[in-house]
Amino acid sequence: MSVFRQPVSDTGAVITWCPGCGNFGILRAFKKAINDLGIPPWKVVVVTGIGCHGKFHNYVNVNTIHTIHGRVAPMITAIKAANKELTVIGLAGDGDQYAIGVGHLPHIIRRNPDVTLIVHNNSVFGLTTGQASPTSEKGQITRTTPWGQWEERFNPIAFVLSQGASFVARGFAGDVDHLTWLIKEAIKHKGFSFIDVLQPCVTFDRIHTYTWYRERIYKLEETGHDPSDWHAAMSKAYEWGDKIPIGIFYRVEKPTMEDLLDPIKKNPPLAYLHLKPKMITDLLEKYFSLTE
Amino acid sequence: MNNRFSVQILVGGPAGSGNITSGIVLARAFMYMGYYAVGVSEYPSLIRGGHTAYWVRAGTEKIYELEDHTDIVVAFDEATFQRHGWEIHDDSIAVYDPQVVKNVPEKIKKTPMPFRKLLRENGLKPITMNMMAVGAVSALLGLPLDIVLKSVEYQFRGKERVIEENKKSCMIGYEYISSQPLSIEPPRLDEPKPWGKRIMITGNEAIAVGFVKGDLRMYVAYPMTPASPLLHFMVRMIKEKDIVTIQAESEIAAAQMALAACWTGIRAATGTSGGGFALMNETLSEAGMFEAPLIIVVAMRPGPSTGMATHSAQEDLLYSIFAGHGEFPRIVVAPADQEDAYYRAVELLNLAWKWRVPGIILEDKHLAESIRTVPAFREDLVLEKGALLYKEEAEEKIRNGWKYLPYQVTENGVSPWVPTGTEGALNKSDSSEHDERGIVSERPHIANMMYKKRMRKEKYILEDLEKNYEVIRTYGHPLEEADTVILTWGSAAWASLEAKKHLDKEGLKLGIVQVIYLWPFPKNRFNEIMGKASGKPVFTVEYNLRGQLGLLAKMVTGFTVTDHIGKIDGRPFRGRQLAQEIISRLKR
Numbered sequence: 078m079s080v081f082r083q084p085v086s087d088t089g090a091v092i093t094w095c096p097g098c099g100n101f102g103i104l105r106a107f108k109k110a111i112n113d114l115g116i117p118p119w120k121v122v123v124v125t126g127i128g129c130h131g132k133f134h135n136y137v138n139v140n141t142i143h144t145i146h147g148r149v150a151p152m153i154t155a156i157k158a159a160n161k162e163l164t165v166i167g168l169a170g171d172g173d174q175y176a177i178g179v180g181h182l183p184h185i186i187r188r189n190p191d192v193t194l195i196v197h198n199n200s201v202f203g204l205t206t207g208q209a210s211p212t213s214e215k216g217q218i219t220r221t222t223p224w225g226q227w228e229e230r231f232n233p234i235a236f237v238l239s240q241g242a243s244f245v246a247r248g249f250a251g252d253v254d255h256l257t258w259l260i261k262e263a264i265k266h267k268g269f270s271f272i273d274v275l276q277p278c279v280t281f282d283r284i285h286t287y288t289w290y291r292e293r294i295y296k297l298e299e300t301g302h303d304p305s306d307w308h309a310a311m312s313k314a315y316e317w318g319d320k321i322p323i324g325i326f327y328r329v330e331k332p333t334m335e336d337l338l339d340p341i342k343k344n345p346p347l348a349y350l351h352l353k354p355k356m357i358t359d360l361l362e363k364y365f366s367l368t369e
Numbered sequence: 370m371n372n373r374f375s376v377q378i379l380v381g382g383p384a385g386s387g388n389i390t391s392g393i394v395l396a397r398a399f400m401y402m403g404y405y406a407v408g409v410s411e412y413p414s415l416i417r418g419g420h421t422a423y424w425v426r427a428g429t430e431k432i433y434e435l436e437d438h439t440d441i442v443v444a445f446d447e448a449t450f451q452r453h454g455w456e457i458h459d460d461s462i463a464v465y466d467p468q469v470v471k472n473v474p475e476k477i478k479k480t481p482m483p484f485r486k487l488l489r490e491n492g493l494k495p496i497t498m499n500m501m502a503v504g505a506v507s508a509l510l511g512l513p514l515d516i517v518l519k520s521v522e523y524q525f526r527g528k529e530r531v532i533e534e535n536k537k538s539c540m541i542g543y544e545y546i547s548s549q550p551l552s553i554e555p556p557r558l559d560e561p562k563p564w565g566k567r568i569m570i571t572g573n574e575a576i577a578v579g580f581v582k583g584d585l586r587m588y589v590a591y592p593m594t595p596a597s598p599l600l601h602f603m604v605r606m607i608k609e610k611d612i613v614t615i616q617a618e619s620e621i622a623a624a625q626m627a628l629a630a631c632w633t634g635i636r637a638a639t640g641t642s643g644g645g646f647a648l649m650n651e652t653l654s655e656a657g658m659f660e661a662p663l664i665i666v667v668a669m670r671p672g673p674s675t676g677m678a679t680h681s682a683q684e685d686l687l688y689s690i691f692a693g694h695g696e697f698p699r700i701v702v703a704p705a706d707q708e709d710a711y712y713r714a715v716e717l718l719n720l721a722w723k724w725r726v727p728g729i730i731l732e733d734k735h736l737a738e739s740i741r742t743v744p745a746f747r748e749d750l751v752l753e754k755g756a757l758l759y760k761e762e763a764e765e766k767i768r769n770g771w772k773y774l775p776y777q778v779t780e781n782g783v784s785p786w787v788p789t790g791t792e793g794a795l796n797k798s799d800s801s802e803h804d805e806r807g808i809v810s811e812r813p814h815i816a817n818m819m820y821k822k823r824m825r826k827e828k829y830i831l832e833d834l835e836k837n838y839e840v841i842r843t844y845g846h847p848l849e850e851a852d853t854v855i856l857t858w859g860s861a862a863w864a865s866l867e868a869k870k871h872l873d874k875e876g877l878k879l880g881i882v883q884v885i886y887l888w889p890f891p892k893n894r895f896n897e898i899m900g901k902a903s904g905k906p907v908f909t910v911e912y913n914l915r916g917q918l919g920l921l922a923k924m925v926t927g928f929t930v931t932d933h934i935g936k937i938d939g940r941p942f943r944g945r946q947l948a949q950e951i952i953s954r955l956k957r
Contacts, residue, residue, distance in 0.1 A: 090808050119792055124629075127800075134797065135809050140789050142632060142659075143799040143809070145651050148625045151617065155626035158587060158613050159633035160790050184618040340586070340611040347586045347613070348634035348788040352754045355581050355610055361745055364602075365568040365578075366397050366523055 086136030093132060099199060099250030099276030100129060104136060106248075106256035107166075107195075111139070114164075114261060121164045124152045126178065128170035129204045129278075130197035147178025150185040150194065154334065157190040160348040161335045164264060165192040172202045175211040175231050185269055186240040190334040193263040193270040196233065197250075199278040200285050207281030217284055233273045234314040238307065238327055244270035245310065245327040249294055250277065251287045255323065262325065268333050275323070290321070297324030304328045373556045375428030377436055378506055379453060380499070382445025385417045387499030390524060391443065392423035393740065394503050396569060398512060398520040399427035400742045403563030407432050408740040411940065414594070414678040420448040429559045432741075434863040437943040440556050441509060442477070443502045444470050450477075456943075462555060464505050478553040480509070480546070487541055497538035504542025509555040514543050566745040572710045572736035575746075576666060577602040579714025580612075580638060582750055585664075587613040587637040589626040594678050595734040596640040596668040620645035624652035624665070631661045632798060634757060634788030636718055640666035643685050644675065650692045653727055657697025659798045660776070660784070660823060662721035662728065662755075669733040671939045680939025681734035683859055683912040687921065689729050690888045696820075698827040700724070700834075701888035703731040703859040705842055708743035710736065713885070715750050716838065723755035724830050725783050731887065733912065735860040735941050756783045763787040763794060774805040778818060782826035831889040840891035841898055844881040845869045848901035851880030853951060856899075856930060857910040858884045858918050860941060865910050867944025868951060875952070884918060890925040899928055906931040906955060910947065913937060932957075 084092045087108075094100045111121060121139035125131040127146035134141030140163075144152050149167040157165045169178065174196045185194065201219055202208040208221040211231035218225055237245050244266040248256040256274065263270035275294075277287050302324070303309055310327035335341045344350065361367040378395060380388040389410055396406040404427045412421035424439070426432050439456045442449060444465040450457070454474060457463075463477045466484040473479060482505055484498050493501075500521055507517045518536050525531045570578070577599055580588065588603040590596065606612040613630075617623035623639045630637035641649065646667050656663040667689055671682035689701050702717050704710040714730060721728035758766070767773060773794040777784040784805075789796045797807030802819060804810045810819075834840050844866055848854060853872075855865045862883040869879040882898060884891070899907070899922075907930045909919040916933030923929055934950055936942055942950075 088806075088808055117792070119794060120790060122789060132809075134799065138795065140796045141798070141807070142629065143801060144625065144629075145655050145800055148621065148652075151622040151625040152629040155587065155589070155629035155637075156633050156789070158615075158626075159630040159635045159637075160788070163633075163790055180618060181622055184622065188615075338613055339607060340613045344611065346790065348790060349760045350586075350635075351759055352584050352636075352752045354748075354750055354752050355584060356748060357578050357582050357746060358748060360578055360581065360609070361568050365570045365574065366400065366520075367745055368401055368567050 087138045088135060090135040092136055094129060095280050097279040098129070099278065100133070100197060102250035102253050102256065103195070103197060103274055103276065104133065106253045106260055108137065109253070109257045110260035110264065113257070114264060116164050120162065122156055122166065124149050124156070124167045126169045126173035128173050128202070130168050130170045130173070133168050147173050147176070148181070149173065150178065150181035153192045153194065154185055154188055154190045157192050158334065158338070158341055160346040161341055162346045166264070167192065167194040169194065169196050171196060171198040171200060171210045171212045175233060182237065183240045186237060186242045188334045189243055189269045189331055191267055191269070193260070193272070195260070195272045195274060197276050198233065198273050199276040199282060201278050201281045203278050203281055214284055219281070232314060234326055235311065237271045238311050238314055242271050242327070243268035243329050243331045244325070246270070246272045246325045247323045248272050248274045249290055249323050250274055251290060255296065259325070266328065268331055293319060293321040294323050295320060297322045297326065371554045371556045372559055374430060374559055375426055375432060376440045376510060376556050376558055377424060377426040377438065378441045378443070379422060379424050379439045379449070379456070380443040380502060381420065381422045381449025381453060384412060384415060384419045384421045386445045387496060388421060388443070388445060389423045391499040391502050392425045394500065394520045394524050395506060396425045396427065396740060396742070397523060398507065398517045399425070400567060400569050401516050401519060402512070403561030404428060404558065405430065405432045406569070406742045407435065409435055409735070410738055412679050420446060420452060422449065422453060427558065429562060433866040434941065435943050436867065437945045441506055443506060445498070446470065447472050450474050462509060462553060464502065480551065482545060487545060488538070491537065491541055493534060493538050497535050500535040500539040501542035504539035505546045508543045508546035511557060514540065517543070567742055568745050569740050569742050570707050571598065571738055571740050572704065572707050572732050573599040573668065573738065574602055575707045575710035576714045576730060576732070577606070578746060579711040581606060581610050582711070583715040583718035584636055584752055585612060585638055585718065586635040587627065587630040588639070589615045589617050589623045589637070590640050591617050591620045591623050591645060593620070593642045593645045595670055595737045596642050596666060598738065599640045599666060620648035621652065624649035624663070628652055628656050628659065628661055628663045631663050632659060632789065632796065636722070638664035638666065640668065642668050642670050643672050643688070646685070646692065654693035654695055654697065655800050656727040657693060657695065657699065657823070658800055660725040662725060664717060664721060664728050664730065666730045666732065668737040669731070671937060677939045679734070681860070681912060681941055682937065682939060683733050683861060683917070686731065686858070686887060686913070686917040689731050690921070697823055698726045698830060699888060700726060700728040700830060700886070701731055702728070702886050703884070704736065705862060705883055705885055706736065706860070707741040709885070711746045719753040719755070722757060723753055724826055725756055725786070726826060726830070731859065733860050756785050758785055758787050760788050760791050763791045767793040775807050776803065776805045776819065778805060778822045781829045782822045827889050831891065834886050834889065835891050835894050838886065840884070840886040841894050842883045842885060843898060844883070846878040846880045848880040848898065850878060851902065851905060852878045853955065854880045854882060854902040854905055854907045855910050856882050856907055856918060856922070858887065861910045861912055864942035864944055864947045868948040871945050871948035872951065877952070879951070887921070890921060892926045895922060895928070896926055908951065908954060909933045911935055912941065
């Protein structure tokens with residue numbers, strides 16, 4: 078006799094997240110955002126990494142890649158370059174993006190492709206059964222920190238702000254309406270959009286529960302925060318503890334990768350062009366001393 | 370007259386002395402005149418100082434490799450003689466500034482030349498000294514000055530003042546030597562026999578031009594010697610040929626970006642050397658799982674680890690074939706030379722897309738960075754889109770009821786696929802085992818079905834390769850008539866071809882077998898060809914110690930070679946050197 082009936086997703090795949098997992102909220106917000114924006118599924122690409130979040134692709138009827146651990150950022154960059162018409166969304170975990178894949182984060186910011194990166198930040202490695210992640214609290218007990226985490230907590234918002242990301246936000250998996258709004262704003266933003274989503278892990282994290290977050294969270298848009306003020310955003314990024322801000326920290330328009338790279342800018346989506354051999358004799362003359 | 374079918378020139382000096390440019394300008398002048406030429410560099414991993422060397426060998430017949438006999442040595446430093454003394458003979462001629470280079474070997478014929486004084490007197494910048502050396506060498510060999518100056522002009526094209534100054538320096542060098550009474554009789558090349566439309570190019574550049582021809586639309590790489598020149602050329606193609614070229618933050622990112630671009634529906638590639646390829650291995654395996662035609666250029670240098678960054682080796686043959694966890698089909702091709710590199714690059718793009726498998730172009734530094742005069746590349750190549758349907762085609766089919774499955778199980782394992790963004794079709798790719806829709810599945814019958822679908826392509830690829838492509842090349846004496854057979858691949862074949870010329874004089878007939886497509890290993894063609902060498906000594910010649918091609922052949926076909934002739938010091942064999950080695954092995 079089963080106590081909990083596992084839900085079935087739109088694709089027919091059975092959803093294997095724990096009951097109460099924060100991922101359910103993110104999935105609902107994602108689907109609602111795409112529906113509200115009216116983007117046809119074949120125009121949407123989702124790339125996921127490795128971890129509990131990395132089951133997401135099986136549950137949504139859009140184009141998807143489930144890539145290897147930590148490599149969501151380079152993939153979404155290249156997909157946008159190959160087909161600028163697509164709405165490209167990367168989903169990564171905190172282990173995925175802030176540990177093994179953190180090296181890609183400054184570079185997607187520097188390139189500023191018009192894509193969205195959502196990090197399912199649940200402060201632990203869930204799928205590998207509860208090891209510490211870069212966003213575990215100092216002192217947090219996990220499988221790999223039985224005497225409490227001794228390393229400092231990684232600050233994702235401050236990190237991406239420091240590198241000049243053009244859209245920086247934080248959402249909460251327990252507030253689906255607010256998260257839906259954030260995802261829609263992120264997709265609409267022209268350039269690289271980053272959303273760190275606070276996501277309770279009901280199985281392996283005893284600290285960051287729904288209640289813990291609800292007692293601390295407040296919305297930046299209700300405080301008169303000016304998202305064009307980078308210094309204000311940076312000071313909000315360091316607020317963590319009794320008060321935790323969610324919402325849009327920072328937003329600015331900057332040239333995108335698609336504006337800056339001629340072959341993308343000048344042409345229709347590269348993926349739609351028919352295969353055609355290019356002439357090379359001009360190169361032989363110009364570079365290789367073509368002699369009759 | 371001291372006539373020769375070929376001459377060899379060495380220009381040695383500190384890094385930054387411009388000696389490599391001297392060599393390239395000379396090689397081009399030879400090509401303009403109708404000679405064949407090769408140019409080979411040897412340089413340490415540093416930017417200024419140290420010692421670098423550049424050799425040019427030119428002749429009236431096809432030149433495959435350098436020789437162990439240098440006719441003219443231009444020395445901008447004393448290290449030139451210290452390092453390369455072994456290739457200097459009684460009739461070699463040295464050109465040097467006696468103020469700078471004091472220790473000159475006794476046996477060499479000396480042509481001192483006051484480079485610094487001439488530069489000063491003529492108000493020339495010291496940086497033009499390398500062109501003065503070009504002038505001096507040209508005068509010694511009796512090359513027509515106007516053709517040499519044309520080569521100087523091409524070298525500095527687009528920079529008028531630089532051209533004028535360098536031409537002046539070249540002329541002064543030419544006049545100085547011409548006006549000196551020479552105590553020696555310099556060599557003279559036989560009359561050239563111009564051989565049609567031709568170019569001078571490196572292996573890296575030839576692959577790049579192949580990528581342009583093959584409609585590659587994205588190249589992503591992280592700098593690593595000796596693959597970096599490929600990136601440098603592809604970056605120029607952003608403006609010239611509409612190719613998106615990106616310098617990635619790591620080899621991991623480069624491979625991931627190229628893979629994602631392929632997945633979206635465009636031809637994409639990356640390039641690196643051993644260490645970077647190691648970082649790409651996880652992505653290579655993912656490309657195997659995605660059945661994505663990701664192309665990786667592996668430009669080999671000696672290992673292990675950082676090894677000798679700027680030198681040449683063939684140590685990664687087995688690594689290229691077996692890199693990546695899990696089992697999946699791939700195609701590995703090792704171009705025969707710079708000309709072949711262009712055609713094989715286009716061909717590999719076609720094959721990878723036809724079979725939906727990753728492909729590796731395996732070259733070594735010697736091929737990647739050495740120049741060779743080759744017939745101008747043909748324009749009339751055909752591109753095959755393989756299993757990919759164009760967007761409109763796919764949408765038409767879908768409107769007519771086609772149910773698109775990105776991993777549909779088919780007879781030969783290849784699933785038709787569509788560009789991402791096609792209306793009514795979803796591309797779903799999972800690095801986890803998945804079903805025909807691309808949805809994760811760990812059920813045993815699905816795992817069996819999908820794993821075997823991927824793997825059975827290997828059989829069909831082998832059939833296709835052996836039937837329709839030149840998988841193995843043979844040179845020299847037909848194997849039935851040969852006394853000894855060399856089994857080789859990539860640039861190691863060049864010294865083998867020169868060794869043949871020497872062994873012919875000794876009455877020893879050498880047959881040479883060069884494997885071009887290394888994986889899937891062309892076992893039927895191999896057996897057929899090597900069957901003709903039955904009972905004869907067969908040596909592998911490779912720039913590694915294990916004899917990796919021999920190991921591979923043994924693994925797949927059971928064939929056993931007699932012995933392995935390897936070289937792992939980063940410097941390729943010279944023709945005579947290899948010939949002597951073959952003779953001494955036969956005596957054992």
